[in-house]
Amino acid sequence: MRLADLPTPCLVLDRQKLMRNIRSMAGILGRHNVPLRPHMKTAKSIDIARLVLAGQPGGITVSTLAEAEYFASHGIVDILYAVGVTPGKLDLVAKLNANGAGITVITDDPLTADAIAVHPAEIKALIEIDCGEQRGGVLVAEDLISELADRLGANLVGVMTHAGHSYQGRSVAEIAQIAELERSHVVYAAQRLRAEGHAISIVSAGSSPTGRHAETMTGLTEFRAGVYMLGDLFQAEIETHARDSIALTVLTSVIGRPSGRLLVDAGALALSKDRGTESTPNDFGFGLVQDIRGEYALGDAIVRKAYQEHGVIELDTANAIETPVGTKLRILPNHACLTAAAHDRYYVIDGSDEVVAVWPRMNGW
Amino acid sequence: MRLADLPTPCLVLDRQKLMRNIRSMAGILGRHNVPLRPHMKTAKSIDIARLVLAGQPGGITVSTLAEAEYFASHGIVDILYAVGVTPGKLDLVAKLNANGAGITVITDDPLTADAIAVHPAEIKALIEIDCGEQRGGVLVAEDLISELADRLGANLVGVMTHAGHSYQGRSVAEIAQIAELERSHVVYAAQRLRAEGHAISIVSAGSSPTGRHAETMTGLTEFRAGVYMLGDLFQAEIETHARDSIALTVLTSVIGRPSGRLLVDAGALALSKDRGTESTPNDFGFGLVQDIRGEYALGDAIVRKAYQEHGVIELDTANAIETPVGTKLRILPNHACLTAAAHDRYYVIDGSDEVVAVWPRMNGW
Numbered sequence: 001m002r003l004a005d006l007p008t009p010c011l012v013l014d015r016q017k018l019m020r021n022i023r024s025m026a027g028i029l030g031r032h033n034v035p036l037r038p039h040m041k042t043a044k045s046i047d048i049a050r051l052v053l054a055g056q057p058g059g060i061t062v063s064t065l066a067e068a069e070y071f072a073s074h075g076i077v078d079i080l081y082a083v084g085v086t087p088g089k090l091d092l093v094a095k096l097n098a099n100g101a102g103i104t105v106i107t108d109d110p111l112t113a114d115a116i117a118v119h120p121a122e123i124k125a126l127i128e129i130d131c132g133e134q135r136g137g138v139l140v141a142e143d144l145i146s147e148l149a150d151r152l153g154a155n156l157v158g159v160m161t162h163a164g165h166s167y168q169g170r171s172v173a174e175i176a177q178i179a180e181l182e183r184s185h186v187v188y189a190a191q192r193l194r195a196e197g198h199a200i201s202i203v204s205a206g207s208s209p210t211g212r213h214a215e216t217m218t219g220l221t222e223f224r225a226g227v228y229m230l231g232d233l234f235q236a237e238i239e240t241h242a243r244d245s246i247a248l249t250v251l252t253s254v255i256g257r258p259s260g261r262l263l264v265d266a267g268a269l270a271l272s273k274d275r276g277t278e279s280t281p282n283d284f285g286f287g288l289v290q291d292i293r294g295e296y297a298l299g300d301a302i303v304r305k306a307y308q309e310h311g312v313i314e315l316d317t318a319n320a321i322e323t324p325v326g327t328k329l330r331i332l333p334n335h336a337c338l339t340a341a342a343h344d345r346y347y348v349i350d351g352s353d354e355v356v357a358v359w360p361r362m363n364g365w
Numbered sequence: 366m367r368l369a370d371l372p373t374p375c376l377v378l379d380r381q382k383l384m385r386n387i388r389s390m391a392g393i394l395g396r397h398n399v400p401l402r403p404h405m406k407t408a409k410s411i412d413i414a415r416l417v418l419a420g421q422p423g424g425i426t427v428s429t430l431a432e433a434e435y436f437a438s439h440g441i442v443d444i445l446y447a448v449g450v451t452p453g454k455l456d457l458v459a460k461l462n463a464n465g466a467g468i469t470v471i472t473d474d475p476l477t478a479d480a481i482a483v484h485p486a487e488i489k490a491l492i493e494i495d496c497g498e499q500r501g502g503v504l505v506a507e508d509l510i511s512e513l514a515d516r517l518g519a520n521l522v523g524v525m526t527h528a529g530h531s532y533q534g535r536s537v538a539e540i541a542q543i544a545e546l547e548r549s550h551v552v553y554a555a556q557r558l559r560a561e562g563h564a565i566s567i568v569s570a571g572s573s574p575t576g577r578h579a580e581t582m583t584g585l586t587e588f589r590a591g592v593y594m595l596g597d598l599f600q601a602e603i604e605t606h607a608r609d610s611i612a613l614t615v616l617t618s619v620i621g622r623p624s625g626r627l628l629v630d631a632g633a634l635a636l637s638k639d640r641g642t643e644s645t646p647n648d649f650g651f652g653l654v655q656d657i658r659g660e661y662a663l664g665d666a667i668v669r670k671a672y673q674e675h676g677v678i679e680l681d682t683a684n685a686i687e688t689p690v691g692t693k694l695r696i697l698p699n700h701a702c703l704t705a706a707a708h709d710r711y712y713v714i715d716g717s718d719e720v721v722a723v724w725p726r727m728n729g730w
Contacts, residue, residue, distance in 0.1 A: 063674045083674050084620040086691040109690040136621045255449040256501045273638040308702050309428045309448050325474040326451040337673050
């Protein structure tokens with residue numbers, strides 16, 4: 001099977017680029033001597049998890065309990081569920097853990113900490129620290145940190161943070177500064193809790209941009225990152241990786257040719273409505289267009305509009321290739337996590353247009 | 366099972382509102398004496414299709430061949446695939462039709478018309494007319510209409526159009542004008558082709574806003590609409606229905622309570638990143654917040670930010686209800702088609718908080 005034979009729209013995954021991205025982050029973390037706990041929220045694929053875990057301790061990060069269940073069913077049991085848990089979700093965590101998983105939860109909430117502590121220590125918990133993103137987490141100066149630790153008791157094993165605000169960084173220097181905030185906040189929290197007598201074995205931080213640009217990771221016991229595996233236009237724009245390292249594209253067919261434009265069958269569902277590059281140096285609309293070979297035969301053409309199943313590509317005068325209805329194109333996504341989530345499989349290529357594998361991916365909750 | 370017992374995030378469907386919306390559109394079309402060919406691209410559920418087809422001829426509209434295959438497998442065989450087909454998709458259409466489906470395709474492209482005409486007439490085709498949206502379709506004044514009809518030959522059975530620009534209407538009067546453009550363009554195209562000797566039995570138009578506000582449908586043989594069944598904030602803002610007729614909400618749990626805000630477990634995946642209400646009188650961010658009973662106990666609170674699995678609700682001083690972590694809330698979506706597409710089932714309620722049914726929905730391609 002070749003790319004030209006695939007039904008559209010569908011996800012194409014370039015294994016060479018995937019492996020380059022995996023090796024790059026593993027190399028960076030290896031130099032920092034910090035193990036990777038890959039975040040599988042983007043890839044959601046056991047095949048990709050196995051590749052990224054080579055040479056690593058074996059634990060992963062997930063964003064939903066459905067992911068936890070999926071990966072545990074495939075034998076990956078050391079799982080950090082890195083979205084604040086609710087008391088009502090603890091029964092499912094306990095059940096999955098009783099069946100062989102080892103899911104660690106996070107919290108920043110006293111009543112949730114109490115609910116966690118009701119369970120035996122097989123439900124391990126980390127305190128979520130806010131290192132400046134102002135999403136979830138406790139500020140390191142708050143007394144709440146100590147209160148949470150006391151309430152969690154024997155279930156407490158560590159602290160974690162996520163510098164999601166690294167996505168707002170617009171230079172390598174700025175992202176490096178945010179990486180240092182991420183590191184220093186969570187390390188300080190760990191030191192504070194240790195000084196108060198708590199056993200803190202896990203000091204976890206991470207995001208793809210800070211993983212790439214951190215100057216030091218001293219004090220961290222693990223690092224989490226996910227989107228870097230596949231990459232996307234937004235991450236390329238903020239210099240997490242090169243644009244030609246984006247391993248994920250949406251294969252699409254031209255379905256119409258109104259004047260000066262192309263209609264394609266990748267619309268808002270196949271691409272997502274994420275407009276992440278609206279605020280980056282280059283605004284790629286709903287995605288940047290390549291030909292089926294992965295080359296820019298249509299110049300700087302982007303998907304300008306996205307209806308449910310129609311994408312509209314604006315053409316400029318430099319457009320060279322013939323594009324009859326049925327022509328297949330590839331769209332680089334703004335945001336891999338959201339684009340991939342509409343699809344149930346990756347069609348894998350590896351240096352040619354031959355599809356060498358089909359990897360399922362899970363979605364939903 | 367009650368709403369409070371459901372895992373979050375998930376889709377909640379209010380059957381009373383669904384039925385009210387279905388009856389409302391059926392009543393309007395009944396007064397116009399035009400049958401409904403419901404567009405199932407929003408609901409993607411055989412259970413909803415059966416409800417909406419009561420008293421109608423039985424044909425449906427779909428936006429993907431995966432939908433066509435799904436509905437045909439459930440016995441609904443008269444299917445209009447209302448996105449421009451490509452030559453490469455015709456083999457699948459022919460195969461599904463040979464297995465009992467009756468899929469009609471649309472085109473505005475001469476070479477695709479030739480490819481359709483290669484197939485025996487069991488692949489019926491409509492010529493797509495552009496009534497002003499400037500997405501797909503032929504303009505009624507173009508000679509291309511006649512050329513397409515000639516090329517399609519015996520496969521040609523009619524014409525269709527979609528006034529997607531009705532979504533840009535910002536008053537009932539404006540939408541009524543667009544409805545008349547939709548009707549008059551496609552009726553004119555039919556008359557022109559009939560005058561040229563073609564047998565045109567299908568004159569198909571439709572969108573939810575124009576269905577609601579058209580003053581006449583004279584000359585149409587069928588009307589297509591879909592999103593009105595579930596409704597959403599965007600459609601409510603452009604007066605396709607009342608806000609309290611939105612049948613679809615995302616049930617979510619509070620997962621954190623930073624100062625002045627709530628974090629919930631419905632983020633960009635569970636809600637979509639559609640920002641359709643950005644340009645309407647009320648900007649609802651990523652959705653409007655209700656309590657679990659469907660009331661506005663949090664005032665005008667909206668989901669202001671949407672990360673992959675985190676939604677951020679901004680609170681104002683009027684927020685009355687207690688919201689500990691674990692509190693369940695419901696989010697009215699901007700755009701039902703995109704929000705629903707992340708979910709694989711509807712949890713159906715009918716006048717109380719009891720879940721009376723679970724209806725699967727299909728997704729993907």
